[in-house]
Amino acid sequence: xxxxxxxxxxxxxxxxxLAGEKITGVEIYYGxxxxxxxxxxxxxxxxxxxxxxxxxxxxxxxxxxxxDLTLVIHLRMTGRLTVTDRAQPVDKHTHLIFxxxxxxxxxxxDVRKFGLVYLVPTGCWNSIGGLFTLGPEPLEEEFTLxxxxxxxxxxxxxxxxxxxxxxxxxxxxxxxxxxxxxxxxGLHPERPLATLTPEEIKRLFCAIRSRLGAGVESRGTSFRxxxxxxxxxxxxxxxxxxxxxxGEPCGKCGTQLVKSVVAGRxxxxxxxxxx
DNA sequence: CCGTTCCTGGAT
DNA sequence: ATCCAGGAACGG
Numbered sequence: 601x602x603x604x605x606x607x608x609x610x611x612x613x614x615x616x617x618l619a620g621e622k623i624t625g626v627e628i629y630y631g632x633x634x635x636x637x638x639x640x641x642x643x644x645x646x647x648x649x650x651x652x653x654x655x656x657x658x659x660x661x662x663x664x665x666x667x668d669l670t671l672v673i674h675l676r677m678t679g680r681l682t683v684t685d686r687a688q689p690v691d692k693h694t695h696l697i698f699x700x701x702x703x704x705x706x707x708x709x710d711v712r713k714f715g716l717v718y719l720v721p722t723g724c725w726n727s728i729g730g731l732f733t734l735g736p737e738p739l740e741e742e743f744t745l746x747x748x749x750x751x752x753x754x755x756x757x758x759x760x761x762x763x764x765x766x767x768x769x770x771x772x773x774x775x776x777x778x779x780x781x782x783x784x785x786g787l788h789p790e791r792p793l794a795t796l797t798p799e800e801i802k803r804l805f806c807a808i809r810s811r812l813g814a815g816v817e818s819r820g821t822s823f824r825x826x827x828x829x830x831x832x833x834x835x836x837x838x839x840x841x842x843x844x845x846x847g848e849p850c851g852k853c854g855t856q857l858v859k860s861v862v863a864g865r866x867x868x869x870x871x872x873x874x875x
Numbered sequence: 876c877c878g879t880t881c882c883t884g885g886a887t
Numbered sequence: 888a889t890c891c892a893g894g895a896a897c898g899g
Contacts, residue, residue: 676894712882730895775893
């Protein structure tokens with residue numbers, strides 16, 4: 601599931617292939633992926649634009665085009681965005697292809713069709729609700745311990761895991777990194793925010809930076825579908841301490857890891873190390 | 876806040 | 888044959 605570290609890795613891996621390239625054509629095989637504008641207008645607007653730069657906000661990938669337009673792409677759970685040789689056979693689940701000037705093309709593939717693509721004027725995110733209301737970037741300077749304190753104080757009764765998954769609070773954390781962050785911080789996923797001590801908030805802050813940073817360093821988690829922009833798998837799946845390990849012994853204390861449901865998501869934690 | 880919906884492949 | 892995975896929008 602592409603979360604912040606995965607989307608950042610896709611962005612970095614695509615940059616050398618896409619920056620400065622011209623989009624010479626677009627093929628839309630499944631129009632449902634293109635949310636705005638309608639597919640015919642989308643195709644016409646993208647035609648012959650240059651990809652000036654790539655960016656990321658939370659789990660959103662941004663392709664800044666000439667003409668002050670930005671292609672906003674969300675991979676949701678199973679989306680893949682890859683640079684592929686034109687000659688390579690098209691996958692059954694490829695919904696969108698951007699032809700490039702060279703021998704390569706950019707393909708959007710998504711088994712579950714949950715991915716989202718928008719084309720909007722650069723900076724005009726108001727039509728994309730999830731992007732418009734996105735919280736701070738946790739790996740940037742803007743996200744400080746004071747900032748986390750303030751957020752925690754405002755959402756007293758919220759459970760920690762719900763808080764971490766809320767993109768309006770902090771951008772880019774999904775189910776995998778939420779569980780890994782809580783394990784590293786030694787905090788129970790159902791702890792109400794109001795019960796956190798300053799020391800625990802500090803631990804949470806450090807764990808957010810550390811786990812997301814480590815995820816980026818390892819080029820993301822290829823637990824299932826995720827690959828980067830060149831089709832390469834990440835390595836962070838080898839460093840997961842709790843996600844996907846329900847029933848296994850905790851790496852720190854040996855207690856059996858518990859799998860439950862919190863915030864409507866599968867949640868794994870150590871009942872001894874996390875309180 | 877919580878549950879439901881979207882969608883498909885893989886697990887049971 | 889049925890259930891489960893889950894990001895984010897939406898309804899209650």
